[in-house]
Amino acid sequence: MGAALAFPQAIHAAPAPLLHKENAAGQSGNWYTGAVPSQASSDKPVLLFVQGLHSTYERWIGTDSYYDAAYNAGYRTAFVQLPDADGPGGDMWKNGPILASLIRKVAAYYNVPKLNIIAHSKGGIDTQAALVYYGASPYVNVVHQLSTPNRGSELADMAYSNWTSWLGAIMGQQDDAVYSLQTSYMAGFRAQTDVKPEVNATKTYMSGGEGDDGIFTSYWFAHAVLPGEDDGAVSVYSAMGLPYGIQSFTKNISHSAMARASQTWSLVQPKLKLATAALAPSGAAMPSGQPEAAASGQLQATLGSPSLAANAEGQDADLILRGGPVDGSSAVSFPLESGIGSVALEVMTSREDTSLTLVSPSGQVYPSVAAPADSDPDGIFGKAVRRAFQVMRPEAGEWSLKLDGKNDAFFAMAQIEGSAPAKLKASRKVVRKGEAVQLSVDFGKPIKGSVKRPKLTKSVPGRPASFSSTRQLPDLAVDGSLNMPLTAPAEPGIYNISFDVEGVNDKGERIVRSVNYNFAVADDQGIVK
16 A cells, blocks of 8 residues: 555656657657666666557556656666558558567666667557567566456447448548457457467566546447456456466556556566566567468468457347437437336547537437546547447337538447346357358347348448348347357458348337457358458
């Protein structure tokens, strides 16, 4: 308790880091070294910090920063810039080799055999690619992950769903980085990577968050999409998703708070270790056995691996989702049944001047309220304009969301609370071409109905291609469970199937829930692209 309370009072601002300019045309590949504290010693490891999705080295400096905490504790530090600092985010195959090169340079600069890495979010995946596929493992002793989506994030799946693809394309959020964080892509990455001996060359600690930044924040709404406990961007299940990783801690804080020194430095510092191996040559070559598929951003998945199924189980489905273009006045409707405790509706647009109103079945108008400022503007939907509605004990019947704007798009997510929980289950995350996949949705209550508006979308960074399903889909069973067979497409790639399940309960009231299922189709060689 004393250390946690003393930290904010004892901290002193560290001097500005020193830039090592490697890229005359941009930021990617540049690196920084922190000021060496007067109490620095060789019995403390050098710390290299790796930031996450769409972020820069500035994640680690400034107020309440890991740089200040490490400097005051006597550690030598370094920071990196990756392609995300110059524009669209890079996947692990783009960021990994750049990071591997920078790891070697930092080790040579400080003349140490190995570094410790502290990585936030996707930075942990980029770090693992650098270690396993690009020859950096001899230079790293310990990696401490802060909420790394080791099994992907359902928010990335949602960015490519039928409802959100309009908005994602406008905001430029469908880049290589977000593409690689889809749960089925990461299932393939895990299946390929976790069997390699290089994963045991470093000690990897895993940690995860279980909180948010308050009601109506983006993290608060994201709880409805992410399975189980989560920090508003990554589930604990995903953060703890390395079978050989060491569980370090969980804490009731949000995703961005995981990288704040006052929240987690005291939990990370005791696990930092000094290397004992001899200094590796600074010009060491990449191992000759690097798979060609990995170097090109393709994943050799072992079909049938348990890791390919785990994320498909138990996803919440107590949502109603809507989305599309906004060009003039329009409205979308959805029914709510009786017995709902509350409905929280988040609407994202790309423009602030798009107006929104929510109208009840009896005609009562609910104006939107501006959602709190996003504490993580680098997140998947961090650039969106967010507005919220909350209605306690909503009346049963047809509700309408009215929109008025130009050259815009919207994504609306209604989170239903107080009704019986609905769960989505699927047998696999990675399948073969033409393979049968079984989806089920359990509503926890007897309803009879059918699947409506199924849409299959193939994830392509920047331009999602849509394919309408023409298959006749079955009615729901009277026990409340939908069992929907799906035949995998013949073209390899990453897919989302998005649909509504509409039914009628025993009171004769319409019930709608929206489902999105993300899966990958491997090619004939078992490669996920």
